Amino acid sequence: MIGADNIMRFKDLFEKINNPVQLEAEMNNAAYPYLEELRHHGVDNLEECKYFLLCLDKLYQLGRISPLRDPEYDEALDIYLDAGGEMIRGDMSSGDKAVHVYPSLKGTIKKVHYISEEERKKRSNVPTHKSLEQWLQSVRTELLDNGYKPGEIELGLYTKYDGLSLILEVENGKIKSAITRGDKDLGMGQNKSKLFRRINFEGFDFAKKFGLKCEALVSYENFKKYNKKFGNGELVDPRSAATAILNSDNPALEELTYLTLMPLMIIVDGVEYPIPNKHIDPFPWAEEFQYGARVRVDLNHLKGSIVAVEETIKFLTDEIKEHLAYPADGIVIRIEDPEIKSILGRNEAECINNWERAYKFPPETKKSKVVDIVQEIGSMGKLSFVAVVKPVTMKNKVIQRVSLGSLARFMELNLAPDDEVLVQYDIIPYLTVDSTCKRSGNKPFEYLKVCPDCGEPLMFFPELGCMNPNCPSRIIGKISNYCSKMNIYGVADGIITTLYHKGILNRISDLYKLEDNYEKMLEIEGFGKKKANNIIEAVNKVDSVDPYTLLGSMGIQSAGRRMFQRILKKIPFGDLIEFTVDDVPKLCNIEGIKFKTARKIVEGLMENRKELERILKYVKLNSNDKKYKMTVCFTKVRNHKFEEFLDKMGIKSTDTFTKDVDMLIAAPGVTKSSKIDKAAKWGIPIMSINEAYVHFGYSEY
Numbered sequence: 001m002i003g004a005d006n007i008m009r010f011k012d013l014f015e016k017i018n019n020p021v022q023l024e025a026e027m028n029n030a031a032y033p034y035l036e037e038l039r040h041h042g043v044d045n046l047e048e049c050k051y052f053l054l055c056l057d058k059l060y061q062l063g064r065i066s067p068l069r070d071p072e073y074d075e076a077l078d079i080y081l082d083a084g085g086e087m088i089r090g091d092m093s094s095g096d097k098a099v100h101v102y103p104s105l106k107g108t109i110k111k112v113h114y115i116s117e118e119e120r121k122k123r124s125n126v127p128t129h130k131s132l133e134q135w136l137q138s139v140r141t142e143l144l145d146n147g148y149k150p151g152e153i154e155l156g157l158y159t160k161y162d163g164l165s166l167i168l169e170v171e172n173g174k175i176k177s178a179i180t181r182g183d184k185d186l187g188m189g190q191n192k193s194k195l196f197r198r199i200n201f202e203g204f205d206f207a208k209k210f211g212l213k214c215e216a217l218v219s220y221e222n223f224k225k226y227n228k229k230f231g232n233g234e235l236v237d238p239r240s241a242a243t244a245i246l247n248s249d250n251p252a253l254e255e256l257t258y259l260t261l262m263p264l265m266i267i268v269d270g271v272e273y274p275i276p277n278k279h280i281d282p283f284p285w286a287e288e289f290q291y292g293a294r295v296r297v298d299l300n301h302l303k304g305s306i307v308a309v310e311e312t313i314k315f316l317t318d319e320i321k322e323h324l325a326y327p328a329d330g331i332v333i334r335i336e337d338p339e340i341k342s343i344l345g346r347n348e349a350e351c352i353n354n355w356e357r358a359y360k361f362p363p364e365t366k367k368s369k370v371v372d373i374v375q376e377i378g379s380m381g382k383l384s385f386v387a388v389v390k391p392v393t394m395k396n397k398v399i400q401r402v403s404l405g406s407l408a409r410f411m412e413l414n415l416a417p418d419d420e421v422l423v424q425y426d427i428i429p430y431l432t433v434d435s436t437c438k439r440s441g442n443k444p445f446e447y448l449k450v451c452p453d454c455g456e457p458l459m460f461f462p463e464l465g466c467m468n469p470n471c472p473s474r475i476i477g478k479i480s481n482y483c484s485k486m487n488i489y490g491v492a493d494g495i496i497t498t499l500y501h502k503g504i505l506n507r508i509s510d511l512y513k514l515e516d517n518y519e520k521m522l523e524i525e526g527f528g529k530k531k532a533n534n535i536i537e538a539v540n541k542v543d544s545v546d547p548y549t550l551l552g553s554m555g556i557q558s559a560g561r562r563m564f565q566r567i568l569k570k571i572p573f574g575d576l577i578e579f580t581v582d583d584v585p586k587l588c589n590i591e592g593i594k595f596k597t598a599r600k601i602v603e604g605l606m607e608n609r610k611e612l613e614r615i616l617k618y619v620k621l622n623s624n625d626k627k628y629k630m631t632v633c634f635t636k637v638r639n640h641k642f643e644e645f646l647d648k649m650g651i652k653s654t655d656t657f658t659k660d661v662d663m664l665i666a667a668p669g670v671t672k673s674s675k676i677d678k679a680a681k682w683g684i685p686i687m688s689i690n691e692a693y694v695h696f697g698y699s700e701y
Contacts, residue, residue, distance in 0.1 A: 010051035078128030102211030107351030485553035556604030637667035
């Protein structure tokens, strides 16, 4: 299984890294192996999977390129939700927290990836991907269950803009708050009202007080200008420009002129109206940019009705891609009948309207032919596969290399030279085949049996890779893994590889001797004084860590930081690093550690003992002797100030629900969750968060 420490790994990345470039680099290494783990084994730990998805969501919020394509993120999210996880909602990175005054306007929209069931069955290889027809069938069932006779209904189709969601609170013509989508559990987001204080609605006489859901957008034309003037040409798309503007605490007034607030939904006196709308439309100019339509479907004859929906969406898609001046990535599909909307309702816990779905545009696809498949030993010795294809140009980029990910996918595709393939490109390229792709008849590529770097036979552990500890790729990967897990930022794989081949880095502890090799570093092409100093400073900055972090960063098989955190609760650090094979039974006495795992951990400790001794000459271990008198766990609600209050009282807060938890704290009104079911089964007390405030004497809320 991949990473016993991923829960700590992804949690640390999410909570501690605010530099989007660093987060992107870290997730590039971790995303595909973890996705493969989810595909083949499902969710082993909900919290681990939650923070994995939150890291990807944070990249999206920060305007960076996610290592997973949208369909792959959706697949991981669906696997997580099916396992009992809660809907993932991220937050912006800066700004003042504020409570949503119009909470019904906030939230996310569940996706459908296909229109008809016929299309889904023909094209889908992801079981969790749904069709619009499936959703409408479930709507019919829900209506019947509620005693409502289904028939023809009207669907509204609206442009799904690719920007950042903002909810405005307007009173007497002034914007009182402009809040990002924020934290669903606390009903809080980032208040950006100070950016829009010059906007007023004083000419609007239809209501003195209303809520307005907008999408903050940068047009394609403005993106080119903004990127040149403020982004140094480094921003990847209009959404990243909008993110840069909103995330800035004090953007220049000129920067704000590049931003458009596109109105999507307005709420007046408790009634919501989509924009544009025949009943109330204070923004007639928005109609110019809103490509939409109305279409009727018969819930009792979906097979025939869905054809009209499919044709309408195809027409809108072509119109949007050809004419819309702003980025859009799909169509929002809403049921318009108020009575049906009332029956379907809203999932307040997940901030999802049950009467709407979002259809995402499929990525651009072109045919090409396979030239070669490059096989390399990557981080930690794993064999990776990259398809080299005849060049295709999509979105002004020439695509020639496409990662295939795992051995399983390489085997599944079974490619040969000159085979036709489909190359998809949205944010990152992806390769697939379908029934229209012609096979060449050539002999398929075979995976390597020996390591291309050291010549040793490749083995499964569990992924196919090189097990030789002296293999250059393994050594480079081990050092890279250490830097990543120890949060040593700025020492990328390329730097480690260069320093290894120059004889400067041969083991982890050599990182702490870089100052002794300073002059040698300056002799390397591209290594000036500034770069060398930055590398040394990054290493020296991490001069103290928790014991479990150090041990979990050594690349010991079957044991990461989370595993060592459990072990060190039972066995002192000094005793543990002196373990021999005779001490394996001591690890087996710890709940959840079986003999095979214990033996691998002890063998790894013995192999790394001398290296640990060398590292400990430079790195100090933190002492964490704090004792807690009880442990509480939260479900569907968090309040970090309350948790700080509990910590001062000697009460530990945790995300992971086990039998060791003394109390479960739930969101108000929530009576159903996997944690609540376990608490009832195990006899653990359950309180609402309001009851917990009173119980523990917390009043600052």
